[in-house]
Amino acid sequence: MKRSKSKPKQKISRDAVVSFLDKTxxxxxxxxxxxxxxxxxxxxxxxxxxxxxxACLEAYRLAQKNGCQxxxxxxGIIWNGIKNIRGPLxxxxxxxxxxxxxxxxxxxxxxxHPTLGNNVHLAKAFGLKGxxxxxxxxxxxxxxxxxxxxxxxxLESTGKLMKEKFGSPVSYLxxxxxxxxxxxxxxxxxxxxxxxxxxxxxxxxxxxxxIHESYHIALEGGINTVCGGHxxxxxxxxxxxxxxxKEKFGVETVFLDVPTSF
Ligand SMILES: [Zn+2]
Numbered sequence: 001m002k003r004s005k006s007k008p009k010q011k012i013s014r015d016a017v018v019s020f021l022d023k024t025x026x027x028x029x030x031x032x033x034x035x036x037x038x039x040x041x042x043x044x045x046x047x048x049x050x051x052x053x054x055a056c057l058e059a060y061r062l063a064q065k066n067g068c069q070x071x072x073x074x075x076g077i078i079w080n081g082i083k084n085i086r087g088p089l090x091x092x093x094x095x096x097x098x099x100x101x102x103x104x105x106x107x108x109x110x111x112x113h114p115t116l117g118n119n120v121h122l123a124k125a126f127g128l129k130g131x132x133x134x135x136x137x138x139x140x141x142x143x144x145x146x147x148x149x150x151x152x153x154x155l156e157s158t159g160k161l162m163k164e165k166f167g168s169p170v171s172y173l174x175x176x177x178x179x180x181x182x183x184x185x186x187x188x189x190x191x192x193x194x195x196x197x198x199x200x201x202x203x204x205x206x207x208x209x210x211i212h213e214s215y216h217i218a219l220e221g222g223i224n225t226v227c228g229g230h231x232x233x234x235x236x237x238x239x240x241x242x243x244x245x246k247e248k249f250g251v252e253t254v255f256l257d258v259p260t261s262f
Pocket of ligand 1 (some may be wrong): 075188189
């Protein structure tokens with residue numbers, strides 16, 4: 001009987017991954033309430049990396065089960081600094097430190113990245129053409145994109161497409177034109193950019209979720225909205241990072257799928 005030799009796992013250094021990510025995502029250049037970069041230091045030697053939308057215990061448990069020494073999350077655990085280490089944060093840190101799992105976070109740098117970002121994937125999934133920056137965040141930094149459909153679409157057809165491409169439950173606000181020619185996209189919670197879309201007379205606002213107050217802004221602004229879920233519209237960024245790391249370092253990667261109901 002022939003014994004099949006298992007291929008040795010590719011070992012890489014944590015510091016090499018961190019500096020590659022910091023450079024690729026321009027981590028230090030983009031202001032954010034998330035403290036982006038390596039948030040929790042674990043093993044220096046990496047053979048497998050887990051990608052998650054949200055840093056949470058369930059994702060860490062999955063990472064440990066899959067043999068990952070690093071988790072890269074879109075929503076990390078340190079926002080505007082640390083005020084105390086209690087409750088859920090303490091339990092998360094305890095798990096990560098006890099299991100020597102590194103946690104790297106990339107919030108806005110990943111949202112707005114021109115090729116790896118959640119927003120460019122969303123715009124491309126809808127086939128938007130002539131993409132321009134949209135959704136001013138600060139000092140000329142934009143998070144999303146606006147563009148045009150090559151032929152007019154309906155609100156229902158965009159919802160169907162969202163469900164097909166992102167696997168998400170869809171909700172609408174049908175307050176704009178029936179024939180939709182232009183759209184703006186913001187992944188995750190796009191509420192703060194809705195007024196900009198109204199001002200620019202865009203036909204459709206595509207996002208993950210909206211807050212309560214957005215209803216009247218959309219109604220009075222005469223704009224359609226389609227929401228595909230915060231979680232689902234922000235999976236593609238970390239997945240693209242996983243593919244890039246696999247290609248660059250030959251390291252194993254796994255998507256840690258822990259959907260929320262948002
Ligand atoms: Zn988000």
